[in-house]
Amino acid sequence: xxxxxxxxxxxxxxxxxxxxxxxxxxxxxxxxxxxxxxxxxxxxxxxxxxxxxxxxxxxxxxxxxxxxxxxxxxxxxxxxxxxxxxxxxxxxxxxxxxxxxxxxxxxxxxxxxxxxxxxxxxxxxxxxxxxxxxxxxxxxxxxxxxxxxxxxxxxxxxxxxxxxxxxxxxxxxxxxxxxxxxxxxxxxxxxxxxxxxxxxxxxxxxxxxxxxxxxxxxxxxxxxxxxxxxxxxxxxxxxxxxxxxxxxxxxxxxxxxxxxxxxxxxxxxxxxxxxxxxxxxxxxxxxxxxxxxxxxxxxxxxxxxxxxxxxxxxxxxxxxxxxxxxxxxxxxxxxxxxxxxxxxxxxxxxxxxxxxxxxxxxxxxxxxxxxxxxxxxxxxxxxxxxxxxxxxxxxxxxxxxxxxxxxxxxxxxxxx
Amino acid sequence: xxxxxxxxxxxxxxxxxxxxxxxxxxxxxxxxxxxxxxxxxxxxxxxxxxxxxxxxxxxxxxxxxxxxxxxxxxxxxxxxxxxxxxxxxxxxxxxxxxxxxxxxxxxxxxxxxxxxxxxxxxxxxxxxxxxxxxxxxxxxxxxxxxxxxxxxxxxxxxxxxxxxxxxxxxxxxxxxxxxxxxxxxxxxxxxxxxxxxxxxxxxxxxxxxxxxxxxxxxxxxxxxxxxxxxxxxxxxxxxxxxxxxxxxxxxxxxxxxxxxxxxxxxxxxxxxxxxxxxxxxxxxxxxxxxxxxxxxxxxxxxxxxxxxxxxxxxxxxxxxxxxxxxxxxxxxxxxxxxxxxxxxxxxxxxxxxxxxxxxxxxxxxxxxxxxx
Numbered sequence: 060x061x062x063x064x065x066x067x068x069x070x071x072x073x074x075x076x077x078x079x080x081x082x083x084x085x086x087x088x089x090x091x092x093x094x095x096x097x098x099x100x101x102x103x104x105x106x107x108x109x110x111x112x113x114x115x116x117x118x119x120x121x122x123x124x125x126x127x128x129x130x131x132x133x134x135x136x137x138x139x140x141x142x143x144x145x146x147x148x149x150x151x152x153x154x155x156x157x158x159x160x161x162x163x164x165x166x167x168x169x170x171x172x173x174x175x176x177x178x179x180x181x182x183x184x185x186x187x188x189x190x191x192x193x194x195x196x197x198x199x200x201x202x203x204x205x206x207x208x209x210x211x212x213x214x215x216x217x218x219x220x221x222x223x224x225x226x227x228x229x230x231x232x233x234x235x236x237x238x239x240x241x242x243x244x245x246x247x248x249x250x251x252x253x254x255x256x257x258x259x260x261x262x263x264x265x266x267x268x269x270x271x272x273x274x275x276x277x278x279x280x281x282x283x284x285x286x287x288x289x290x291x292x293x294x295x296x297x298x299x300x301x302x303x304x305x306x307x308x309x310x311x312x313x314x315x316x317x318x319x320x321x322x323x324x325x326x327x328x329x330x331x332x333x334x335x336x337x338x339x340x341x342x343x344x345x346x347x348x349x350x351x352x353x354x355x356x357x358x359x360x361x362x363x364x365x366x367x368x369x370x371x372x373x374x375x376x377x378x379x380x381x382x383x384x385x386x387x388x389x390x391x392x393x394x395x396x397x398x399x400x401x402x403x404x405x406x407x408x409x410x411x412x413x414x415x416x417x418x419x420x421x422x423x424x425x426x427x428x429x430x431x432x433x434x435x436x437x438x439x440x441x442x443x444x445x446x447x448x449x450x451x452x453x454x455x456x457x458x459x460x461x462x463x464x465x466x467x468x469x470x471x472x473x474x475x
Numbered sequence: 476x477x478x479x480x481x482x483x484x485x486x487x488x489x490x491x492x493x494x495x496x497x498x499x500x501x502x503x504x505x506x507x508x509x510x511x512x513x514x515x516x517x518x519x520x521x522x523x524x525x526x527x528x529x530x531x532x533x534x535x536x537x538x539x540x541x542x543x544x545x546x547x548x549x550x551x552x553x554x555x556x557x558x559x560x561x562x563x564x565x566x567x568x569x570x571x572x573x574x575x576x577x578x579x580x581x582x583x584x585x586x587x588x589x590x591x592x593x594x595x596x597x598x599x600x601x602x603x604x605x606x607x608x609x610x611x612x613x614x615x616x617x618x619x620x621x622x623x624x625x626x627x628x629x630x631x632x633x634x635x636x637x638x639x640x641x642x643x644x645x646x647x648x649x650x651x652x653x654x655x656x657x658x659x660x661x662x663x664x665x666x667x668x669x670x671x672x673x674x675x676x677x678x679x680x681x682x683x684x685x686x687x688x689x690x691x692x693x694x695x696x697x698x699x700x701x702x703x704x705x706x707x708x709x710x711x712x713x714x715x716x717x718x719x720x721x722x723x724x725x726x727x728x729x730x731x732x733x734x735x736x737x738x739x740x741x742x743x744x745x746x747x748x749x750x751x752x753x754x755x756x757x758x759x760x761x762x763x764x765x766x767x768x769x770x771x772x773x774x775x776x777x778x779x780x781x782x783x784x785x786x787x788x789x790x791x792x793x794x795x796x797x798x799x800x801x802x803x804x805x806x807x808x809x810x811x812x813x814x815x816x817x818x819x820x821x822x823x824x825x826x827x828x829x830x831x832x833x834x835x836x837x838x839x840x841x842x843x844x845x846x847x
Contacts, residue, residue, distance in 0.1 A: 075745070078741050078744070078745065079741075081737070081741065082737070082738050082741050085733075085734045085737055085738070086734060086738075089730045089731065089734045092730060093727060093730065093731075096723065096727065100723065103719075104716065104719070104720070107715060107716050107719055108712070108716065110711065110712045110715050110716075111537075111708060111709075111712040112708055112712075115651075116651055116652070123583075124583065124584070124585055124586075124619055124620055124623065124656040125586070125619075125653055125655075125656040126576060126584045126585070126586055126656070127586070127653055128574040128576070128586055202708075203711075204707040204708050204711045204712075224702075252707065252708075253704050253705055253706055253707030253708065254706070254707070254708065331649075331651040331655075332651050333650070333651040333652055334601040334602070334603060334649070334650045334651050334652075335537060335538060335599070335601050335650065335651075335652065336537075337651070338536075338600075338601035339533075339534075339536045339537045339601060342533055342536055343530070343533050343534065343536075343716065346529075346530065346533055346801060346802065347530075347716075347720055349800070349801040350522075350526065350720075350724075350797070350801050350802075351723070351727075353797045353800060353801060354519075354522070354724070354727055354731075354797070355727075357515065357518060357731070357793060357797070358515075358727065358730065358731045358734075361511055361512075361514075361515040361731055361734065361735055362731070362734045362735075362738075364507065364508075364511045365508055365511050365512065365734060365735050365737075365738030365739070366738060368504045368505070368507050368508035368511070368738060368742050369508070369738045369741040369742050369745070371504045372501060372504050372505070372741075372742045372745040372746055372749070373741075373745055420730075424723075424726055427722075428719055428722045428723055428726070429719060
């Protein structure tokens with residue numbers, strides 16, 4: 060009898076049930092999508108923040124002072140250096156998957172047409188291997204704002220880029236040659252960065268090492284890593300922490316802990332966060348994350364209330380039905396059981412469909428906005444179903460209680 | 476309210492008020508749905524309009540987005556600096572920097588910079604400074620320079636073209652970039668010592684990309700002797716992230732508003748269907764279809780207006796709260812958001828009530844009254 064009542068209720072009142080199910084489905088879909096976005100937005104934005112370039116820099120431990128004003132580098136050649144063959148080890152640190160790229164730099168003072176100039180040796184898109192892993196890294200990844208008019212040089216060639224200001228001063232165009240320390244090298248492009256490189260020559264690292272006669276030397280390594288905003292815990296000195304806390308510190312992608320790990324794998328190095336990028340990144344990341352979290356709360360609340368209101372109306376329409384059942388002798392328990400079952404069935408069906416729809420929505424949205432899908436964790440499903448059931452209940456409970464309490468006579472006469 | 480026997484109030488208005496009072500529960504749940512929809516839309520619209528400005532303020536933390544540099548190796552004249560400052564006034568924070576290469580007492584080269592330290596504090600909030608210089612004779616020393624100059628915080632001597640200057644370190648600055656190897660002085664002291672004028676002005680320009688580029692062209696006109704360039708690293712990153720955040724917000728707004736609107740639709744449709752007996756009686760005693768439609772539309776309009784007004788107030792509150800909780804500055808209420816919210820509410824309620832009414836019109840009153 061019980062099953063039949065519930066079954067018939069769904070069969071005969073298709074319009075009303077469809078309405079309620081639609082409300083639940085919509086609410087669940089929006090909640091799923093919003094929760095998924097709120098969870099993933101931090102990750103997405105920190106990848107976008109990589110467009111600010113490297114946030115960590117590795118220098119030789121006992122380097123001399125930089126003597127550089129603007130693009131004029133007055134530092135004499137020589138001094139301590141890092142070793143190029145240590146570079147792939149960066150992909151071996153604990154947070155290797157958070158390293159989106161790194162670029163070594165070796166500045167060399169050269170003579171171009173009788174005048175002093177700086178030649179910057181670097182990787183453009185160098186392929187390196189660490190263990191079985193192969194990856195490509197270089198300036199094109201870590202400095203996305205570099206614009207090249209012409210072609211990028213090959214990393215194993217003697218092709219060079221000339222900064223746009225230097226090029227206009229020397230009258231060099233891409234395709235011509237430039238005489239560096241008396242040797243002609245082909246210029247394949249003109250680079251514009253809006254920074255000091257506009258006055259420099261940018262060349263493959265190998266060429267810079269040959270000119271400087273320092274095979275294998277690297278001056279600085281810029282590392283671009285996806286990090287977590289730093290907090291009070293991040294600023295603690297790892298040596299003063301208890302072993303458990305130290306593990307927690309080491310295994311959080313703070314700029315500090317990644318710098319620490321870089322220092323561990325590269326001998327005689329000092330790694331530091333580039334505060335302009337790292338600090339502001341953290342600020343912006345936590346603002347945007349906070350914003351999405353609050354909006355998600357608002358969205359959950361809104362869809363909860365809206366679905367509840369729809370439920371309340373739908374339940375209120377059924378007071379005559381309830382009156383009839385009561386007149387025929389149904390107890391409060393039997394009545395409640397029927398409506399609760401109906402609500403749970405509705406919530407589960409709506410929640411399931413809504414979850415699938417919301418997951419699809421989140422995925423599509425991630426593709427459109429960030430170019431990579433936002434994945435919805437299956438763990439969310441029970442949460443969404445639970446929320447759907449609670450909201451459906453909250454909406455119908457008041458109406459059911461009122462209906463159950465009413466005198467059937469009044470309800471049947473339509474005076475409730 | 477006492478039931479009035481005299482027909483002082485027009486019948487139509489009385490029907491409206493009595494219907495709302497007698498059926499306050501259903502009317503209330505419809506009203507709640509409208510309020511929720513209106514407040515969600517208001518909050519989202521308000522945030523969407525305001526968040527850009529809030530985030531821009533955060534992005535200014537990255538420091539200068541425009542750099543004005545004296546052409547090749549020279550420095551600015553007093554006039555140049557005045558022109559640059561007056562062009563930037565009100566559009567951004569302009570900070571002059573003068574540089575010289577001095578040497579330590581051991582003869583090692585070190586870059587010395589003179590600047591307005593008060594302005595730098597505002598321009599570059601990411602500088603980790605242990606203590607700012609308070610009085611003349613104090614310098615801000617980069618962490619790497621400190622190791623060479625004053626490893627234990629003692630006073631040191633710098634030389635520049637035969638003239639020496641005694642300084643005591645007030646504190647250290649750590650940035651992870653070139654600043655770590657420099658010594659910073661106040662501009663007056665720097666000029667008195669070296670006689671050099673500033674050669675670089677860093678400007679943190681406020682506002683949208685269009686405002687920044689208009690400042691760029693003003694600067695180019697007012698200081699032809701200078702090389703004016705945007706810091707592409709900062710400007711391009713900002714544009715990229717703002718765009719993505721805005722589209723995420725926009726989509727969230729669309730989701731939330733459409734759920735709320737659909738639930739209003741569902742609630743009101745149910746409400747009208749529920750009252751088909753009333754309409755049947757009205758029809759049976761001679762009301763025309765038009766009169767019933769006008770009656771329902773009137774009710775819907777009143778509900779929508781009240782709901783929109785209350786929802787607008789709630790929404791402004793929610794937006795202000797989100798602003799305060801997240802950006803530590805309230806999102807200012809925007810009155811121009813109200814008309815679209817009101818129109819949206821009216822539209823949704825009218826569709827939700829008049830559509831089911833059309834379906835009911837074809838049915839004979841007798842059938843409805845018999846419960847079919």
